[in-house]
Amino acid sequence: xxxxxxxxxxxxxxxxxxxxxxxxxxxxxxxxxxxxxxxxxxxxxxxxxxxxxxxxxxxxxxxxxxxxxxxxxxxxxxxxxxxxxxxxxxxxxxxxxxxxxxxxxxxxxxxxxxxxxxxxxxxxxxxxxxxxxxxxxxxxxxxxxxxxxxxxxxxxxxxxxxxxxxxxxxxxxxxxxxxxxxxxxxxxxxxxxxxxxxxxxxxxxxxxxxxxxxxxxxxxxxxxxxxxxxxxxxxxxxxxxxxxxxxxxxxxxxxxxxxxxxxxxxxxxxxxxxxxxxxxxxxxxxxxxxxxxxxxxxxxxxxxxxxxxxxxxxxxxxxxxxxxxxxxxxxxxxxxxxxxxxxxxxxxxxxxxxxxxxxxxxxxxxxxxxxxxxxxxxxxxxxxxxxxxxxxxxxxxxxxxxxxxxxxxxxxxxxxxxxxxxxxxxxxxxxxxxxxxxxxxxxxxxxxxxxxxxxxxxxxxxxxxxxxxxxxxxxxxxxxxxxxxxxxxxxxxxxxxxxxxxxxxxxxxxxxxxxxxxxxxxxxxxxxxxxxxxxxxxxxxxxxxxxxxxxxxxxxxxxxxxxxxxxxxxxxxxxxxxxxxxxxxxxxxxxxxxxxxxxxxxxxxxxxxxxxxxxxxxxxxxxxxxxxxxxxxxxxxxxxxxxxxxxxxxxxxxxxxxxxxxxxxxxxxxxxxxxxxxxxxxxxxxxxxxxxxxxxxxxxxxxxxxxxxxxxxxxxxxxxxxxxxxxxxxxx
RNA sequence: GGGCGAUUAGCUCAGUUGGUUAGAGCGCCACGUUGACAUCGUGGAGGUCGGGGAUUCGAGCUCCUCAUCGCCCACCA
Numbered sequence: 001x002x003x004x005x006x007x008x009x010x011x012x013x014x015x016x017x018x019x020x021x022x023x024x025x026x027x028x029x030x031x032x033x034x035x036x037x038x039x040x041x042x043x044x045x046x047x048x049x050x051x052x053x054x055x056x057x058x059x060x061x062x063x064x065x066x067x068x069x070x071x072x073x074x075x076x077x078x079x080x081x082x083x084x085x086x087x088x089x090x091x092x093x094x095x096x097x098x099x100x101x102x103x104x105x106x107x108x109x110x111x112x113x114x115x116x117x118x119x120x121x122x123x124x125x126x127x128x129x130x131x132x133x134x135x136x137x138x139x140x141x142x143x144x145x146x147x148x149x150x151x152x153x154x155x156x157x158x159x160x161x162x163x164x165x166x167x168x169x170x171x172x173x174x175x176x177x178x179x180x181x182x183x184x185x186x187x188x189x190x191x192x193x194x195x196x197x198x199x200x201x202x203x204x205x206x207x208x209x210x211x212x213x214x215x216x217x218x219x220x221x222x223x224x225x226x227x228x229x230x231x232x233x234x235x236x237x238x239x240x241x242x243x244x245x246x247x248x249x250x251x252x253x254x255x256x257x258x259x260x261x262x263x264x265x266x267x268x269x270x271x272x273x274x275x276x277x278x279x280x281x282x283x284x285x286x287x288x289x290x291x292x293x294x295x296x297x298x299x300x301x302x303x304x305x306x307x308x309x310x311x312x313x314x315x316x317x318x319x320x321x322x323x324x325x326x327x328x329x330x331x332x333x334x335x336x337x338x339x340x341x342x343x344x345x346x347x348x349x350x351x352x353x354x355x356x357x358x359x360x361x362x363x364x365x366x367x368x369x370x371x372x373x374x375x376x377x378x379x380x381x382x383x384x385x386x387x388x389x390x391x392x393x394x395x396x397x398x399x400x401x402x403x404x405x406x407x408x409x410x411x412x413x414x415x416x417x418x419x420x421x422x423x424x425x426x427x428x429x430x431x432x433x434x435x436x437x438x439x440x441x442x443x444x445x446x447x448x449x450x451x452x453x454x455x456x457x458x459x460x461x462x463x464x465x466x467x468x469x470x471x472x473x474x475x476x477x478x479x480x481x482x483x484x485x486x487x488x489x490x491x492x493x494x495x496x497x498x499x500x501x502x503x504x505x506x507x508x509x510x511x512x513x514x515x516x517x518x519x520x521x522x523x524x525x526x527x528x529x530x531x532x533x534x535x536x537x538x539x540x541x542x543x544x545x546x547x548x549x550x551x552x553x554x555x556x557x558x559x560x561x562x563x564x565x566x567x568x569x570x571x572x573x574x575x576x577x578x579x580x581x582x583x584x585x586x587x588x589x590x591x592x593x594x595x596x597x598x599x600x601x602x603x604x605x606x607x608x609x610x611x612x613x614x615x616x617x618x619x620x621x622x623x624x625x626x627x628x629x630x631x632x633x634x635x636x637x638x639x640x641x642x643x644x645x646x647x648x649x650x651x652x653x654x655x656x657x658x659x660x661x662x663x664x665x666x667x668x669x670x671x672x673x674x675x676x677x678x679x680x681x682x683x684x685x686x687x688x689x690x691x692x693x694x695x696x697x698x699x700x701x702x703x704x705x706x707x708x709x710x711x712x713x714x715x716x717x718x719x720x721x722x723x724x725x726x727x728x729x730x731x732x
Numbered sequence: 733g734g735g736c737g738a739u740u741a742g743c744u745c746a747g748u749u750g751g752u753u754a755g756a757g758c759g760c761c762a763c764g765u766u767g768a769c770a771u772c773g774u775g776g777a778g779g780u781c782g783g784g785g786a787u788u789c790g791a792g793c794u795c796c797u798c799a800u801c802g803c804c805c806a807c808c809a
Contacts, residue, residue: 016807034805034806041809063809064809065809066809067809078809110807110808111808111809112808112809114808115808115809116808116809117809119809120808120809121809122809123809127807127809128807129807129808129809130807130809131807132807189806202807234736234737235736237735237736238735238736238804238805241734241735241805242805245805245806333804334803334804336804337805364803368744370801370802372803401746402744402745402746403745403746404745404746406737407737407738408737408738408802408803409745410744410745412743412744412745412757412758414743414744414757414758414759415744415745415757415758417757417758417771418756418757418758418771419757420771421757421769421771421772422757422771423771424769424771424772425768425769425771425772427768427769428768428769428771428772429768429769430768431768431769432768432769433768435768436768477748479748481746482746482747482748485746485756488756488757489756496768496769497773500768501773504766589774589775592774592775593774593775593776595774595775596762596763596774596775596776597775597776599762599763601763601764601765602763602764602765602774603764603765603766604765605765628766631765681753684753685752685753688752688753689752692751692752692789692790695789695790696789697788697789697790698789698790699789700789701788701789701790702751702789702790703751705751706751706752706790709751709752710751710752712752713752713753714752717752
């Protein structure tokens with residue numbers, strides 16, 4: 001405050017400010033909430049004073065107002081200088097109704113010709129625009145509404161009345177005097193106190209202000225020249241628009257809590273002393289009859305110093321040197337003006353450097369109906385209660401993954417419940433993995449140190465690496481929600497549902513026992529690290545258990561929260577394994593589906609015959625997976641089959657023919673129906689692909705790999721169709 | 733008055749360089765086999781991506797326009 005005052009950037013002046021009559025306090029423009037409220041536009045005739053030498057009825061000038069009670073404080077009527085209708089009246093006088101005060105008719109460009117009557121009553125004490133007009137034309141201000149929203153002595157007969165009672169009274173009186181022309185329904189943008197909802201009264205008051213224009217320049221430059229990036233980008237425009245149209249900031253508040261304004265008023269000479277230390281005497285006349293200004297500072301006047309005042313500023317501390325400027329400021333978009341823009345301004349002004357390189361803005365959390373949470377509405381969700389019921393990690397994960405940057409989130413209890421289940425899944429899977437692998441040993445190797453053996457091993461390691469790359473990329477783009485969802489997907493659907501299930505089989509195999517245990521643990525460790533920012537508590541707890549047997553010196557870190565963030569190792573990306581495993585997954589799912597259709601009992605092992613062409617050798621190697629996960633007998637795998645199995649259900653998945661011989665269980669009619677559906681699907685695909693490939697423009701203009709992909713898809717679909725049709729023929 | 737966002741499955745939402753058959757959670761239907769997890773597993777049903785137009789070989793995604801909802805800014809009394 002003192003520095004800005006000394007630099008001439010803080011001044012004290014009488015201005016129109018937003019006054020909350022309930023709190024008896026001034027508030028800044030940002031704390032006023034404008035609401036369109038139904039009201040009336042009242043047309044009032046002001047008698048004109050006769051011009052010199054004029055004879056007969058001098059007539060009237062008509063104005064429109066939404067606040068008739070302010071008529072009592074009018075000190076002029078203004079018209080637009082270019083308005084032909086009123087040109088002759090400029091410089092003449094009118095009489096304020098009721099008060100019978102003589103006021104000038106002035107010309108001011110602020111008046112819109114096309115609104116109302118084109119003439120406006122001017123009440124400098126109760127309207128910001130009127131105040132400015134008053135300044136330009138040296139008009140007196142007459143305050144007719146007091147700080148308690150009651151009429152003052154200056155309001156004559158209305159003294160003591162509430163502002164709204166006075167409004168009614170004034171209208172009635174105008175009517176009685178025959179000066180009320182008419183009233184119209186009109187929607188009025190009405191300012192309310194953000195905190196208590198009371199209608200704001202614009203009043204002239206002596207307050208402290210900060211000159212903002214010089215400060216805004218730096219904050220604008222920092223954004224425009226790329227020193228400060230705003231994510232998502234669209235908020236940058238909101239930031240610059242505000243700074244470009246900045247108005248001075250009223251920083252004094254008539255409250256008794258807050259930082260007191262370091263200014264002392266002298267009763268002797270009337271001057272002000274602003275000082276860092278409490279002064280004993282007036283700096284101007286030496287009198288000891290000084291009293292400190294009773295006002296305190298707007299809370300944001302402290303907050304805008306936050307990026308450096310928290311680091312020990314104005315001392316030149318080690319913290320300040322190290323942490324200022326910081327990299328990312330994360331906050332809600334609703335306080336871009338209150339806080340972000342002002343921090344940028346103060347940081348640049350006091351330290352010469354923007355306080356953060358990136359501002360990441362998140363959305364607001366709303367209730368399940370999308371309403372803003374508010375105490376008066378009673379729809380505030382208490383995070384403590386949610387955490388008690390579902391856990392902190394579940395809430396945190398939900399908030400982090402429910403939306404997209406800068407967009408509001410409707411908080412859904414269902415979603416939180418689902419993520420509670422996820423935390424539970426992590427716990428259970430980890431418990432199982434640790435329980436199964438504890439005695440096998442092998443420690444917890446880094447993912448990159450693994451030598452995956454089986455197809456499933458290669459697949460899960462590759463998937464984990466790919467995920468790591470993806471998450472890192474998304475973090476770089478501030479796509480935290482998408483990154484979290486992908487980790488969720490990997491952990492639950494790939495690691496738990498597939499790999500852990502497969503590992504149950506591999507752990508039975510003496511040769512695979514140890515490597516499988518190592519992979520289980522390494523991938524778990526890896527996934528925990530990726531997940532830690534989203535679910536710090538469960539992951540940390542599990543991680544501590546995971547490393548419980550590892551000597552302190554051999555651990556990568558004392559705790560997960562400080563463990564190294566994973567980096568993708570491209571050498572372990574294994575497209576071939578991913579493709580091969582996808583085929584196995586497809587076949588297993590198809591067999592399961594067929595079993596369900598045939599209503600085969602879940603416990604029953606079924607026979608299966610796979611006709612796989614070139615993929616036969618792959619399937620032979622991975623037969624045990626199919627056996628285990630699709631609950632089949634040892635599958636019979638052929639490259640080709642001359643005679644197709646009779647009395648069996650069939651399906652084609654990834655080009656592989658799948659037969660389940662189900663003598664006695666086969667319902668030929670239903671099977672035919674099922675085949676028909678599949679055939680239809682295949683035909684649809686073929687039609688689609690043909691249409692594209694028959695279009696010479698597609699072939700010549702699309703990227704070659706896209707065309708090739710389409711050709712492959714067509715070939716695959718045709719192959720599938722041929723197989724399905726052959727099958728239908730066999731069914732007879 | 734100016735600007736921004738949203739509109740995708742019954743519900744809540746993803747889908748960011750335009751490219752096979754648009755995904756998830758919840759809900760729904762059916763079934764539950766070897767004890768990590770029923771806060772679970774398996775399979776399934778369900779969407780002409782708000783309307784219209786344009787660009788393109790190709791649009792949920794780009795452009796124009798309209799509609800509905802929401803938000804921000806704003807001194808036409």
